[in-house]
Amino acid sequence: MSAEETAAQGSEANGPYYSLRVAEIIEETADAKSIVLDVPAEFAERFAYESGQFLSFRVEVAGHRLVRCYSLASAPRLDSAHKVTIKRVVDGRASNWMNDEVSVGDVLEVMPPSGIFLLQDRDTPLVLFSGGSGITPCISILKTALETTSRPIKLLYANRDDRSIIFKDELNAMLSANSDRLEIVHRLDDVHGFCDAALIVQQVGPRKDADFYICGPGPFMDVVESGLGSLSIPSDRIHIERFESPDTPGAEDSAPIEEAEGQIVTISLDGQDTEIVVGEGETILAAARRVGLEPPFACEEAYCGCCMAKLVEGEVEMLMNDGGIDQRQIDEGWILTCQGVVKGKVRVEYPD
Template identity: 45%
Template sequence: MTIGYCNFILHAILEEIVTLVQAIPASGETASGFTRLRVKAVIAETADASSIVFETPDEQANAFRYKPGQFLTLRVPVNGEDELRCYSLASSPATGENLKVTVKRVADGRVSNWLLDNLGAGDNLLVMPPKGIFCLQEGVGSVVLFAAGSGITPVISILKQVLLTTARKVKLVYANRDRNSIIFREELERLRDFHKGRFELVHRLDTEQGILTAQDAGAHADPAGQHYLCGPAPFMQAVKDGLRAAGVPDARILMESFDLAEDEPATEAAPVSDGANVAKVTVRYRGADYAIEVLETETVHTAAKRQGLNLPFSCKAGFCGLCIARVTAGQVSLKDNLGAISDGQIAEGLTLTCQALVRSAEATVVFE
């Protein structure tokens, strides 16, 4: 599968999600594109991470069929507002297990804290069927997996698929802060022991070996194999740089990125210093106009949050596309874009509010 084709499919998926997201009505009404799923179990994985296991009704079985590496979008009611977050599936269709996502607590996070503090077996959540293209590609060569923290969730799904449905050799390099932070530690060790000779498990702990560097990542490269990466942006960049330096072509590097600084609480409007360069921005969201001030060094999304306006988002890394909006006046530029929108969409006026820096004195941004 070519990179261009992957981008085309990704843009189509993101446009579909954004259309559904922007059609979501107020709490209590039926949400277009979402299905109410019952929580079968909540499993503690570490001190700050738990897995949520869903039951899928028979009549929804086809809609919730998925490929390893895909994600679910959850609609979560927090303090009277519906918040949307994407969580990768840690389950694998090869095992026949129930749908399972894993949530790691974020300090002061609106959604992660609500889920971990309130959700229990028997509860219900609105869930969108699986999406995503970070999936196992066809091939016969080795598979090298890199994950950091909760980036293990789609990676373990792919790992199980490789081990159970192919004869390919696989290596997992898994970076964490310390041993107690390792999500799925026992499951990974069972897989390693059962598939001796095929599966190599490499733990990288910051407290013992230091943060993984590009050189470290390059030492695990196989130029003839496929490489799958998931973790925070700095981790992703280091691994990608190391793989490239080791001779791995870009076509053999597949990435899923996220930013754990995701769902900070809304705050009261902070004063802006008189000497700061400030843009006057109108944000049209759910039919209402909001006037906010945006500093030249902050994104539209950050400025809105600082002034008490909660806008849609999930990854905050320029990947998921849930924060997409249209610029109808003024100019903006993007700090980063990990594939959420194409150059053509940018030319048409679309932007990612989590990455959008305002480059004019005034601007208008519309969530359509």
């Protein structure tokens, strides 16, 4: 199928990726845009999602293929289309490409939704802590909780300044319509300074029995976790979504492995086969990065699915699967290479 035909159809599956057409682009702030996707009816079931989940996109930037996760800011059953919001990261490759290069009508490669940062079925209050682009899964959870529950909800939303607040109008509208049970606290670095643990404790106030959701930059999340920690909130009440970006691929953060002790694994990546030695207990992803290959990955904790590859020969045990791959994908032969330890000679193929 030609590129034009694929673009015209906008729905072909390529390995774990589906080609979805960009239906709309929304300028949210000076450094964040939303991309609304057109999910054709035949993929509606595959792209069904829960508030808090994310999509993984495979993009090509300056000749490099990158896979990046973006949380769904839309809410299932409330919003008619899937919407992700991408904030520029300084010198970030995919985020700037998504902001600068994507236009309405383009076709993007997207993996079906995944993730476990989900609204729990409880009656307790909800307290959401968001920083910057960390609002994306939280606004989806917020919308769904307002629509489907009567839970009291508090959102603390930290930003650099007023102009950086994503979804400001939408949040204001939600507040006006639900002022009896929704509270929104905006914290702006240029006015209030950074949040600290004491502030978090103060903002929780009497809602110690709440479900807590945290998403934002690392230092913001650390402060929130520290504040909640001082209140001895049980860990099953604290839900965390990390937006970590992969480091530049390379060997520097992988433990050295004695090559002679490992198994031979053939890795097919970008149309090229490479034979590598995977050490005892080492994952395929770690070994591939150790030898200088640049396979896609993000979370390395079995929940994002970015590092998926197809096992075409041999046996691999996945150490864990935290929702990064579903049964259908496993049945098709896909594995999470960040969790895959090999049992003998193996061949894996990353999607073309």
